[in-house]
Amino acid sequence: MKKTIVIYGSSTGTCQSLAETVASKLGVESLDVANLTEDVLKENDNLILGTSTWGSGELQDDWYDGLKMLKAVDLAGKTVALFGCGDSESYGDTFCGAMKELYDAVQDAGATVVGAVSTDGYTFDDSDAVVDGQFIGLALDDVNEDDKTESRIDAWLESIKSSL
Template identity: 55%
Template sequence: MNKIGVFYGSTTGTTEDVARRIAAKLDVPSTHIFDAAKLTEAMVGEYDVLVLGSSTWGSGELQDDWYDGVKVLKKCDLSHKFVALFGCGDSDSYSDTFCDAIGILYEDLKDTRCKFCGATDTGNYSFDSSIAVVDGKFIGLPIDELNEDNKTDDRISTWVEQLKQEIS
C-alpha cells in the first residue's frame, strides 16, 4: 500500500481545509498533512504519493509557502513517486487565471520524472483560461469554494476515487 503525504500552501485557510477534506477521504491521518512552508527532503522521502495543493493568488500566482517548497521538491528523487495536484481558485473574478497555481506546480515538477495522477475533465467548470489545463484536462483537481462550494464535496469524492485507482 502506498504511503500518502498531503502538503498544502494556504493563506486564508481555504486550501488547508480542502487538504484536510481530501486527506480524510484518502484515509490519511492528520499527522501526514503538512504546511508547504515546513516541507523537507526527509519528509518527501517518507511518501510514495505526494498530494500537493495551492491556492492561486493575484494574477495567477503560486501561494507564497510553495516557493521554497518547490525548491525542496526539485532536489528530491521523485522518479518513483506519484504526484497529485489540487488547488483553490475563483472562477468568477479570476476566470482567466483559474487555479493557475496547479499549472505552476506542474510546470515546476514536470521534469522531475514523477508520475502525475488525478487529471480532471474541464467540462464541469466555468472559466476562461487556466495554465492548469494540460492536454485538454486540468492536471489536478480545481476547487472554487467562493462560487461553487456546493460542488466541492462531490468533486473531492470523485477525484479521490480516481486517485485510489491510479495509484494502486
C-alpha cells in the same frame, strides 16, 4: 495504498481546509508546505499537493521554498496528484493556474502525475492548469461553487486511488 501525504499552501485557510478534507477521506496526514522537509518527500511514495492561486496565476507564497525543494529532490518512482483552489468568477482568466508550476516541477523531477480532471462543468475563461483540454489536477472553487466541492473531491479521489 502506499505511504501518502497531502501537502498544501494556504494563506486564508481555504486550501488548508480542502487539504484536510482530502487527507481525512484518504486516512493520511496533511502538512503545511511551510513545514516541508526533504525527508518528508523521500519518505512518502505518493504526494498530493495543493495550492491556491494568487494575483495573475501565482503560487501561494509558502510554496516558493517548497517548489525549490521539489526541484532539488529526485521524485522518480513517486506518484503525484495535484489540487488547486481559486475563484472562477473574479479570476476567471487565471483559475487555479498555480497548479501548473507544481506540475512542471514534479514532472521535471521525475514523478508520475495522476488525477487529470475534465473541464466539463466548470465556468472560467482561461487557466494555465489546463493541458490537453483537461485540468492537470482537481480544480476547486470553494468561493462560488462550494456546493460542488465535496462531490468533486470524492470523484477525484475515486479516480486516483488505484494509482496510490
